Amino acid sequence: xxxxxxxxxxxxxxxxxxxxxxxxxxxxxxxxxxxxxxxxxxxxxxxxxxxxxxxxxxxxxxxxxxxxxxxxxxxxxxxxxxxxxxxxxxxxxxxxxxxxxxxxxxxxxxxxxxxxxxxxxxxxxxxxxxxxxxxxxxxxxxxxxxxxxxxxxxxxxxxxxxxxxxxxxxxxxxxxxxxxxxxxxxxxxxxxxxxxxxxxxxxxxxxxxxxxxxxxxxxxxxxxxxxxxxxxxxxxxxxxxxxxxxxxxxxxxxxxxxxxxxxxxxxxxxxxxxxxxxxxxxxxxxxxxxxxxxxxxxxxxxxxxxxxxxxxxxxxxxxxxxxxxxxxxxxxxxxxxxxxxxxxxxxxxxxxxxxxxxxxxxxxxxxxxxxxxxxxxxxxxxxxxxxxxxxxxxxxxxxxxxxxxxxxxxxxxxxxxxxxxxxxxxxxxxxxxxxxxxxxxxxxxxxxxxxxxxxxxxxxxxxxxxxxxxxxxxxxxxxxxxxxxxxxxxxxxxxxxxxxxxxxxxxxxxxxxxxxxxxxxxxxxxxxxxxxxxxxxxxxxxxxxxxxxxxxxxxxxxxxxx
Amino acid sequence: xxxxxxxxxxxxxxxxxxxxxxxxxxxxxxxxxxxxxxxxxxxxxxxxxxxxxxxxxxxxxxxxxxxxxxxxxxxxxxxxxxxxxxxxxxxxxxxxxxxxxxxxxxxxxxxxxxxxxxxxxxxxxxxxxxxxxxxxxxxxxxxxxxxxxxxxxxxxxxxxxxxxxxxxxxxxxxxxxxxxxxxxxxxxxxxxxxxxxxxxxxxxxxxxxxxxxxxxxxxxxxxxxxxxxxxxxxxxxxxxxxxxxxxxxxxxxxxxxxxxxxxxxxxxxxxxxxxxxxxxxxxxxxxxxxxxxx
Numbered sequence: 021x022x023x024x025x026x027x028x029x030x031x032x033x034x035x036x037x038x039x040x041x042x043x044x045x046x047x048x049x050x051x052x053x054x055x056x057x058x059x060x061x062x063x064x065x066x067x068x069x070x071x072x073x074x075x076x077x078x079x080x081x082x083x084x085x086x087x088x089x090x091x092x093x094x095x096x097x098x099x100x101x102x103x104x105x106x107x108x109x110x111x112x113x114x115x116x117x118x119x120x121x122x123x124x125x126x127x128x129x130x131x132x133x134x135x136x137x138x139x140x141x142x143x144x145x146x147x148x149x150x151x152x153x154x155x156x157x158x159x160x161x162x163x164x165x166x167x168x169x170x171x172x173x174x175x176x177x178x179x180x181x182x183x184x185x186x187x188x189x190x191x192x193x194x195x196x197x198x199x200x201x202x203x204x205x206x207x208x209x210x211x212x213x214x215x216x217x218x219x220x221x222x223x224x225x226x227x228x229x230x231x232x233x234x235x236x237x238x239x240x241x242x243x244x245x246x247x248x249x250x251x252x253x254x255x256x257x258x259x260x261x262x263x264x265x266x267x268x269x270x271x272x273x274x275x276x277x278x279x280x281x282x283x284x285x286x287x288x289x290x291x292x293x294x295x296x297x298x299x300x301x302x303x304x305x306x307x308x309x310x311x312x313x314x315x316x317x318x319x320x321x322x323x324x325x326x327x328x329x330x331x332x333x334x335x336x337x338x339x340x341x342x343x344x345x346x347x348x349x350x351x352x353x354x355x356x357x358x359x360x361x362x363x364x365x366x367x368x369x370x371x372x373x374x375x376x377x378x379x380x381x382x383x384x385x386x387x388x389x390x391x392x393x394x395x396x397x398x399x400x401x402x403x404x405x406x407x408x409x410x411x412x413x414x415x416x417x418x419x420x421x422x423x424x425x426x427x428x429x430x431x432x433x434x435x436x437x438x439x440x441x442x443x444x445x446x447x448x449x450x451x452x453x454x455x456x457x458x459x460x461x462x463x464x465x466x467x468x469x470x471x472x473x474x475x476x477x478x479x480x481x482x483x484x485x486x487x488x489x490x491x492x493x494x495x496x497x498x499x500x501x502x503x504x505x506x507x508x509x510x511x512x513x514x515x516x517x518x519x520x521x522x523x524x525x526x527x528x529x530x531x532x533x534x535x536x537x538x539x540x541x542x543x544x545x546x547x548x549x550x551x552x553x554x555x556x557x558x559x560x561x562x563x564x565x566x567x568x569x570x571x572x573x574x575x576x577x578x579x580x581x582x
Numbered sequence: 583x584x585x586x587x588x589x590x591x592x593x594x595x596x597x598x599x600x601x602x603x604x605x606x607x608x609x610x611x612x613x614x615x616x617x618x619x620x621x622x623x624x625x626x627x628x629x630x631x632x633x634x635x636x637x638x639x640x641x642x643x644x645x646x647x648x649x650x651x652x653x654x655x656x657x658x659x660x661x662x663x664x665x666x667x668x669x670x671x672x673x674x675x676x677x678x679x680x681x682x683x684x685x686x687x688x689x690x691x692x693x694x695x696x697x698x699x700x701x702x703x704x705x706x707x708x709x710x711x712x713x714x715x716x717x718x719x720x721x722x723x724x725x726x727x728x729x730x731x732x733x734x735x736x737x738x739x740x741x742x743x744x745x746x747x748x749x750x751x752x753x754x755x756x757x758x759x760x761x762x763x764x765x766x767x768x769x770x771x772x773x774x775x776x777x778x779x780x781x782x783x784x785x786x787x788x789x790x791x792x793x794x795x796x797x798x799x800x801x802x803x804x805x806x807x808x809x810x811x812x813x814x815x816x817x818x819x820x821x822x823x824x825x826x827x828x829x830x831x832x833x834x835x836x837x838x839x840x841x842x843x844x845x846x847x848x849x850x851x852x853x854x855x856x857x858x859x860x861x862x863x864x865x866x867x868x869x870x871x872x873x874x875x876x
Contacts, residue, residue: 363771384773392773405764409786418782419772467768 047247048072048095048215053108053118055090055099064090064103065271070249072215072264077241077248079262079279081255081294083486084457087271092217092251094118096133097125113214130157134208138220140200144192150203151188157207175206178243179236197351198229202236209240216241219251226350226512231556234261253486256298256515256560259283267291297491299515301557306518306539314377315340316506317362317395317475322371324357331357332530335371337508339475344497344507346517346538348553349527356400358527359479359510363397376474393423396468400480402460406452412438412463413448416470423471433470441466442496458489462496469500476500477508482516494520514553515560518542526550602790605866606859615858622852626671633665637822645831645838654840658830667844669822674811674849677734678803681741685803686796688742689749694780694788696750697757708754711747719744719806727815737816741806745799752795756788790867797860801853808849824849 050070057064065087072078082088094105097117110117112132117125129135137143145153154172163171173183179202181187192200201221208216218237222230238261241248252258258265258279265282267275267290275288286292315338322335331354339345349355360366362373364384373380375395381387399405406415413434420433427433435445441462452460461481468476478497482490497520501507511517517524517538524541526534526549533547545551606612634651635641642649642656649655654663696707717725723740730736760766761784769779810816811825819826824845831841 364773365767365771384771387773389773392771397768397771399764399768401764405768407765407783407787409789418769418774422774422778423772464768471772 045074046071047074047113048249049109049111050091050095051109051111053091053094053110054106055087055094055103056106057103063271065094065268067108068268068271068273069108070266070273070276072247072249074247075242075245076263077238077250077261079258079265080249080251080268081253081258081265082268083253083294083488085270086268088251088253088268089219091268092135092219092249095215095217095249096129096135098129130159130208130213131211132213133215133217134211134213136201136204136208136216136218136221138223140197140204140221141192143204144200146192149189149191150195151185154188154203154207154210158210160211171210172206175210178209178240179203179206180232181206196229197225198233201225201229201233205233205236205240209244209246212244213246215247215249217249217251220253222257223252223254227514227553227556228350230257231558234558237261253488254298255294255487256558259560260558267294294488297488298560299491299494299513299519300560301515301542301554302518303542303554304539306537306542316343316376317508318372318374319358319362320372320374322358322361322369322373324354324361324366324369324371326357326368330530332361332369335532337525337532337535339506339508341474341506342501342504343522344501344509344520346521346524347508347510347527348512348514348517348524350512352529353527354530355510355512355527356479359397359477359508362508363395363477364392365397389423393471394474395477396471396473396475397477398461398464398468398479398481401484402457402464402481403484405464406460408452410451411448412450412452412455412466415452415463416448416467419467420470437466437470438463440469440500442492456489457485458492461485461489461493465493465496465500469505473505475506475508477510479510480512483512490516514557526553602793602863602866606862609862609865611858612862615855615860615862618851618855619859620855622671622848622855623675625668625848626675629668629671633662633668635662635665637661637666637669638820639665645834645841647838647840654844655838657827657838657841658834663838663841663844666822666827666841667824667848670824670827670845671848673817673821673823674804674807674825677737677807677816678741678800681738681807682745682796682800682803684738685742685745686749686792686799689746689795690753690785690788690792692746693750693753694757694784697754698761698776698780698784704754707750711750714743714747717744719802720809723806723810724813724815727810732810732815732818734817737807737810741803744806745802749795749799752791753788756791757784760784760787790863794860794864794867797856797863801856801860804849804853804856 048071050068053065053068054063055065056062068091070078080088080091090100090103093100095110095117097105097110097120099105105118108118112128115128115132117128117133120128151172154176155168158168158171160168172188176183176187181199181202192203195203204221221237222233225233234257237248237250240246250258250261262279265275265277265279266273267282267288269290275282275286275291282291283295286295317339319335319337322332323330324332335358337345337347347355347358357366361369361382362380364380364382364387367382369382375391378391380391380395384392410418416434416437417427417430420427434448438445438447443459443462443466447455447459447463452463455463464481482493485493494516497507497509509517509520521538523536524538525532526541526547528549534541534545534550541550542554545554638661640660641652641662642660644656644658644660646660647655652662652664654667657663657666692707692711696704719741722744723737726736726740766779766783769783774782807816808825811823812829814829816825817823819830827845828842831838835842
C-alpha cells in the first residue's frame, strides 16, 4: 500500500524557522509496523504504513479497540505493558526509532517526537509547578537557564496562556481543563518536535474549549512545520482538522488519502459507516411539536445545590408524553444535578416537580412504587452502571421484581426488554464483562424499559461511547420514543440534540438561558451562549453520493460485519 | 488479564475472566498452601477415627519411648502420644474456624453498614472499633479468660470480637469504593430497600477482600487458640488439645521430644499453609478488584 516516499532529512534542529518552506517533505514514515500483544501473540496492529508531511496533520480514525492508541504510542517507540513491536520501521526525520535502544529513544522523545495524551488532568504531575514541568520537557543541556526560561515563555504565549512568573508558579489543579490541555500542548511543542502525536486531546473538553484547542493545534503545527498525528474516533473533529485521513479497523489501515477525497468519496464500507455515524447539526427542517395541555413531567422553580453551593436556580422544564426534551449544557452547568433530582437521586432541591399531576418527593425512597416504576434513569457510564457480579438476566429482573412484582414468565420479560434494546435474548446469560461498551449501555436501557416506564431520563448516555455506537443508541431511543416513551435527554452535544430532541433547554451556569422547540432554537438562537455553541461545533457535512439516505445505515453495518 | 488484550478483541470475548479462586490457583504458592492445610485438616478430622487408643487410656509409663504399640511413646501421664495428637486437632480447628468465621461475619456487617450509611452511623461504629482495636488481641483474651474463667464459647467470642474491628476497617474501605459506582445509585433510584442494596449489590462486590481477610483471620485464630491452650486458658485437661499438649509435655521435652514436636509441627504447617493460600488469594484479588475497566 505504501510507496516509501521518504526523503533523507539532514537538518533536524531548526524546524520552526524553515518549516513552511520545506513543506511537502515526509517527516514521519511508518512502514509495515506490526505490534503484537503478549502472551497471546495477537497482532494488535498489523503491517501499518503511514506517511506524514511537514506541517500537515494526519487524522487517525477508528473505534475503540482498533489499535489507534497502540499505533500512536509506537510512534514514540513506546509499548504498553505486554505489547511488543515485532516488525516494520518508524522513521522520524530519517532515523528509525523502532531500531534504537531505550537510551537513544529517550533522547529523541520530546525533541523528535512528542505526545499529547487524552486526559491532561492525568498527564500533568499534580505535585509540580507548571514552570518546572515545562522546563523538564525541554531537557536540553546545551541551553542556558535564561534561554530555557525564554523558550518556555515563548511557547506559553503561542498557546495563548499567560507567561508571567505567577502563572509558572501555579499547580495543574489551579487550571481549567482547557488550560491544562494547553499546557500539555505547550509541553509537547517546547522542544520543537518533528512529529507530534495527539491522542484524542479534546475528548474530555466542551465544544467551546475544543474549538479553541483545535485552533491552537492547527496553528502550532503550521508554524513549527511539525507533522501531526491526530488520533480520534470522531470523524467530525478529524474532518475539521486533518489534511490527510487514515481509517483504522481491527488493527489495519483500511483507507488512506487526502481528507477531502476520503470525505467526499469513501471507498471502504467502514469509512462510510463512520461518516454516517456523525450526528449532523440540523439547523432547519424540524417539525413543530404541539405542546400538550398537561405535560407528563413539569419542573417549576427548581433550585438545587450541594451544601451551600447553588448549582441550579429557577429551573422550569416540562416533558410531554412521547416527547424528547434535551437538556444541553457544558460540564458544570448543572444538567446532571437536574436529571438526578428528577430521578430522586439528588435530594437537596426545592421547587416543584410534578409527574403526571402528582408531586415527586425529593428522595426516591419517599416516592410511590408507581412513580419509581414510571421514571427510569440511564446512567452516563455503562462500565459502572451494571453490577459486575450479576448476569444480564438478573440485572433486568431485579428492578422488575421490585417494582412490578414476580413475573409469571421471567424469560419472556428478559427477552422482551432485551429485544426492545435491540439485543438478542441469548445475551441474558452473560456477565457485564463479556459485553462491549455499547452493549452494556443497551443492557442498561433494557433494564430501564423492562418496567415499562413513561419517562426515561438519559444522562449523557452516549458520551462514554464511540461515535459509531452512539448513532446506534440514538436510533434505539428514537424507536422507544415512537412507542410513546417520553425522554429527558441530557447531553453536551448540540449536533445530537438537533437530531433527537423535540424541545431543548440550554443550561448555562445553573440557569436555563434558552428554552423552546428545537427547530426554533437551532435556526434562530436568541441567546449569545446558544449562538456560540452552534458556532463552535465542528462543521461537518456528508458530501459523498448516497449520504442522504442515512436510513441505509443498517445495511452498511451488515456489510462491515459480514 | 492485561491491558492490551481488551484492545485486540473489538468483538467482546464471550469467555469470562477467571474468578478469584481460579486466578489464585495459578500461583504455585496456593497449591503448596492447599496441600499443607489439607494434610493437617485430614489428620485432625480423620484422626479420632483411626487412632489406636482412646485419648485418656494409659499405655506406657510417663515420658516412656520405644514402647510396643505406641509409635511415639507415652506423654507426661503415660497416655499414647500419637492418639492424643490425632484427637487434639479438631478442637483447635473448630475453635479457630468458628472464631474467624464469626469475627469476619460481624466485621463485614459492621464494615458494610458503616461504609454505606456514612454519617453518624459510620462515626459511632468506627469509633467503637477504634476502642476495641486499642486492646492487644492476646492480652484482651487473657484478661477476659482470667476474670470469667476458661470456657469454650468465651474463647470463640473473645477472638471473634478482637477480629471484628480489623475486618470492619478493610470492608468499609472496599464498600466505599463500590458505592461510588452507578449500579448502587441505580438500585437507589428504583427504591430498593437499603438492606437489599447492601446484600445484593455491595456484598458480592467485596468478596475478594473478604476472602483474603477470612484467610488472614483464620491464621491469627489458630495462633491465638493454640497460645491460649498452652497458657492453660483454653481447653482444660484431660481434653486432648495441641496447645495443651505442648504445655503438659514441655518439661519432659529432653527425654520425650515427640509429645511436643508433633503438635508444634502441625500448628506450624497449618499456619504456613493457611498463610500461603491467603497470599495467593490476595495476589489474585489485586488483579480482580481493579474495579471497572475502561
